[in-house]
Amino acid sequence: MTNPSTLYRGGRLYCPADPRATALLVRDGRIAWLGTDGDAPAADRSVDLDGALVTPAFVDAHVHATSTGLALSGLDLSGAASGDEVCASVAGFAADLPADAVVLGHGWDESGWPDRRVPDAMELDRAAGGRRVYLSQASIHSALCSSALLAAVPEVAGAPGYDVSGWLRRDAHHLVREVALGSVSTDQRAAAQQVMLRRAASLGIAAVHECGGPDISSEADFTAVLARSGVDGPEVYGYWGELMGAARARELGAVGAGGDLFADGALGARTAHLSVPYADGEPDGCGHGYLTAEQVRDHLLDCAAQGMQGGFHAIGDAAIGTVLTGFAGAAGVLGLERLRAARHRVEHAEIIDKPLIAGFVEHGIVASMQPAFDRLWGGERRMYATRLGVRRSLASNPMGAMHAVGVTLAFGSDSPVTPLDPWGSVRAAMAHFNPVHRMTARAAFAAHTRGGWRALPDGVRRPGVAGRDRAVAEGVLAPGAAATFAVWSTPAGVDGGLPVLLSASPELRGPEDPTPLPRCRRTVLRGSVIYEEGTP
Template identity: 85%
Template structure:
């Protein structure tokens, strides 16, 4: 028995192959027909678009779903502007909590504070009434910990990255994070995951790439999330970041053995591995490389042995150079063409230069990038300028240069490092601080839609590899979003995202972004602005 056919009509469709199309027919999870209202075939049900814009739905190519849900429903420190703000937020959040509660918070970023002093462990103890406190920095590569939490992990004092102040990095951070996140019960975890997936659906996101691993989540967290994939929510494609863990990735249901398999850390924590020292760190400090070229090679060979896509987290140019040296080693065994065919990924790829970009081209590496990083921390006055100097800051996140030579880009948020905000990410790529790295709206939109599907192995998650993804054409998967566009639609068929006034363009551009009215995944409604989520007809208006 087939599902009822549904005709969406009276809208504007982003369909370059038929720019005059105003309607589409969905049948059995596919786009069965597309064209003008007057030519529309009959259908079992009709949805009036009332002038709304229909586009392919977004894919967020790098998220941490449970962390995102905990941040959305818990202690959000992104608005803190001082140590005092953090302590006040902790005190207010913990009032009334049980004495044995573990306090989880996220999002503080001292790089923009007038006084960059952060709270120390004893201050957190007092603010939280002696409770265990774990507060991850915006990058999630360091955290502030209370005395009570440090005492619960006695081995932490011997781990690299430990500091008696309670601000931990590297291995020490991984130890305390495991204990803190281990306090989340299965019920709390499921609730957090549903909150995050619901938020994604409300933003027109049809699929997310979850980046898990033994150093960032747990097997239980990972498999519980995969079980929610597509069940009235965005589809979840999991990446398990365990070195030479391709077999285990397959067993867990992952589509790839990569994601947050750390070749280095993060710029915010000064642990990204650079070839030139940090401008504001210890003399000669270049961060930390966590992998050798030989380990990278062996991981790629392990992925080939199990026919699994691989990948690495690499931010600094030294770390990316190590990863590419490992690719060269693997190519010596497998051959370049077999390596290219696997579609391996590198997450972030922030500090690049021509030689490294050429390596991405040679080995067919997908660059999973986050345009919001430039918006929040790039330019000549923000965190990257402090960490790297203005020159390197403006050269970071070279999306334009990579797109220009054919590197496949897949955009995401790294949520909760930056918020789920797909149109904001498209605008960030269009308004990159460095004009030479800016993308067109169409190219940036493609990286956040079609690029996300291209970054996942064909057929992953039970998808039909014959179905086009990320486009509105007959025969494609019926995965799309319906939008109100308060700033209008441009000549290219996509929303206006930047002001016509050149002086106000940039990270703080006041142009209102589109608002999602409905999100559809393979014909099923996973979000509707009216909250009913049915397809009994009616209207999805643009007002």
């Protein structure tokens, strides 16, 4: 017996193959028909779109669900403008917590503060009334820690990245993060994951790629997020970032052995691996590479042996160069065509030039990128310029150049590094600080919708749908495609089938363009409504 069919009518559909379409019929999780209202077939029930725009739903290709949920429901420091404001926020948040609680906060970014002075461990002790404090920087690759937390991890003092001030990076940061996040109860984690997934659904996101691993989360956290796939909203596809861990990734239910498998760190923490030193760091400070080319090669060979997609986190050009050398080594063993067929991924790829881009093309690498990085930190006066200098800042995140030569792009947020904000990300790609790297609305939207599906390995099984391969088209509105779409109010209007995201006034266009973004009315995943405006 088939499920009831639903006719959505009276709208505007983003369907380049049939730009006149105003209605679509959903049956058994797929689009059974698409056309004009006057030609619509009969259905068991009907939904009046009232002129709203219907587009394919978004895919966020890089998230951290639990951390995002904790940031949404906990101490958000993204608005702090100084170290004193951080301490004041900690004091207010901690006042209602038990004496033995751990204060968890996220999002501070000293690069935009007038004096860039961060509070030290003793200041955090006083602000939190002696409680343990862990405050992750916006990049999630460093954190401020109180003396009480440092005392709970005695081995941290000898680890790379330790600093007596309490601002920790590298291995030292991993040690304290494990202890701090270990304080979160199972119920708290479940609640945080639910908060994140519901927020994603409310923004028209129908699928997310969860990036976990032994250095970023835990096996229990990772499998708990995967178990929520399609329960609280979007589908969840997991990537497990453990070196030589393809078999373990498969056992955990991951679709790939990659994601946050760190080839380097982050620009905000000065740990991204660069070929030229940081402009604001030690004279010889180029960050840190965590993998060798041989390790990259061997991981890709392990992925091939297990039939798994692989991938790496690589931000700096030196790290990307190491990864590409490893790809060349793997191609020498497997053959280039077999390596390309696996469509391995690189996450972030922020500092990348033409020769490195050519390596992505040669090896068929998917670039999982975050346009909001440029919006928040690009240009001539923000964090990238401080860390790298203006020239390298304006050359960063060259999404338009990569798209132009055929690199498959999959856009995401890296939430909670940047907020879940798909239309904001599309606009950021259109309004890159460097005009050379800008994308059209259609190309950027495709990278945040169809690109997220294309970034998944072939034959991946849909969570919760036993034995059914991902055989029909994803990320498009077309007969036979999955009925996965979002319904939007578009206060600035529609142009070329997509919402207007940039001002008509040239002087207002840019990363901070004031044009109002679309508002999601409904999100549909394979025919099922996972979000409806006004419904709790």
